[in-house]
Amino acid sequence: MTQQIPSTExxxxxxxxxxxxxxxxxxxxxxxxxxxxxxxxxLAHATPEDAAFLDSLGLHTIFDFRNAADQRLExxxxxxxxxxxxxxxxxxxxxxxxxxxxxxxxxxxQLREILADGKGAARMIASYxxxxxxxxxxxxxxxxxxxxDSVPALMHCAAGKDxxxxxxxxxxxxxxxxxxxxVADYLKSNEKHRRYKVRRGSSAPSAYSPEVMELLSPLxxxxxEYLQAAFDTxxxxxxxxxTYLEQGLRLTPEARERLRERLLD
Numbered sequence: 001m002t003q004q005i006p007s008t009e010x011x012x013x014x015x016x017x018x019x020x021x022x023x024x025x026x027x028x029x030x031x032x033x034x035x036x037x038x039x040x041x042x043l044a045h046a047t048p049e050d051a052a053f054l055d056s057l058g059l060h061t062i063f064d065f066r067n068a069a070d071q072r073l074e075x076x077x078x079x080x081x082x083x084x085x086x087x088x089x090x091x092x093x094x095x096x097x098x099x100x101x102x103x104x105x106x107x108x109x110q111l112r113e114i115l116a117d118g119k120g121a122a123r124m125i126a127s128y129x130x131x132x133x134x135x136x137x138x139x140x141x142x143x144x145x146x147x148x149d150s151v152p153a154l155m156h157c158a159a160g161k162d163x164x165x166x167x168x169x170x171x172x173x174x175x176x177x178x179x180x181x182x183v184a185d186y187l188k189s190n191e192k193h194r195r196y197k198v199r200r201g202s203s204a205p206s207a208y209s210p211e212v213m214e215l216l217s218p219l220x221x222x223x224x225e226y227l228q229a230a231f232d233t234x235x236x237x238x239x240x241x242x243t244y245l246e247q248g249l250r251l252t253p254e255a256r257e258r259l260r261e262r263l264l265d
Contacts, residue, residue: 010053015050016194016197018039020034025178027177033263041164046077055080059083061150064086064156065091065164066157090131091163108206115218129230136248140249159195160189166230173234176260179231183228187224198216200212
């Protein structure tokens with residue numbers, strides 16, 4: 001039996017939501033290899049100590065799923081020597097630009113208008129569904145890159161929750177990880193030290209009042225219903241995961257097996 005290397009999770013000062021997904025179980029009794037696949041929020045604010053730790057991981061590729069607007073807001077990733085950075089935006093900066101401006105700058109009445117009565121959660125569910133159906137090319141590129149040479153890899157977006165969460169989920173589905181384990185890992189993004197720091201245009205107390213934060217919470221929570229919507233979309237659109245991978249992402253059974261050998265113990 002392969003000895004499991006314990007996963008150590010550092011307290012990074014400038015990088016949120018970092019973790020190694022090693023150890024997650026597959027449906028056929030194997031486990032994701034430690035040190036092969038990592039996830040996090042953006043790396044733009046990584047301290048020198050954070051960068052030294054990330055450098056120690058021996059990364060081959062960093063996949064950054066942020067769009068140009070995200071990068072302008074947060075800054076570019078810290079550069080790690082010898083690591084390939086691949087930017088694959090999973091959202092269009094123009095899509096929802098007015099909505100996100102309202103999230104940052106809107107007053108309480110405006111936030112109630114766009115987020116109350118389940119509208120915030122409904123928007124997130126719609127986003128997860130659309131990424132599954134509209135970003136097959138990007139997810140195909142990620143998986144084929146992992147098959148070829150990109151391991152160890154780190155996947156991130158802004159918060160490391162939605163776009164990176166979906167890309168990690170797709171990768172884990174491809175190697176046969178149990179859905180329940182994928183959801184459990186996804187929900188770790190809710191832990192206090194991992195959560196994205198909400199940034200609003202005003203620093204006034206009213207900009208972060210309890211009601212405002214409650215209205216914003218569906219946008220910044222990791223909720224099982226969001227990831228389940230993505231799984232449901234795969235099943236409804238392609239029938240099952242195998243067909244999704246073969247027809248939607250053009251991942252052949254042979255390539256899928258090579259991916260399993262790269263990522264699994």
